[in-house]
Amino acid sequence: MSKRMNVSPETKWHELPIGGEVLDAGNAADFKTGDWRSMKPVWHEDKCKHCMFCWAVCPDMSIEVKDGKMVGIDYDFCKGCGVCTAQCKFGALDFVIEE
Template structure:
């Protein structure tokens, strides 16, 4: 068991005084962090072209495709990192890949 150690990091500290790297202090969850700010491109959903096949949902590594009752309802932009995998998978042109504004 790792003993928890809280450290206030200052510029004059040496590496020996810092928390060891690679040690997870607390359990985490991607839902706890807004990671969508990382993207430079983003998918845009065209509801009229969408057939709700959910192939985009299957391939999304961030679980950012919102689905209710077996149909796509939108995109979670707080967690979408803009990888474009969903847009490449869409066979119906329902997802466009555009620069983040």
């Protein structure tokens, strides 16, 4: 049973949950966090060697892979950290301002 509660102006201080308490288990798959991004990687398929170094370092698992090859970037979850672009030795990823 969830401890989640509705808080309103009428809620008394002693009815509030303890600060910092996690009320419900979370899952990053439930939340599209890509809109936090101010910079984004852009993939150039023609330069890509499919070495998968970008996939190995992506903290958000946003590098899309099919049959052992990169097929794109999941921008719904990419936060624009730039780790993949720094790792790419072949110029297959650029880092640009999100527009």
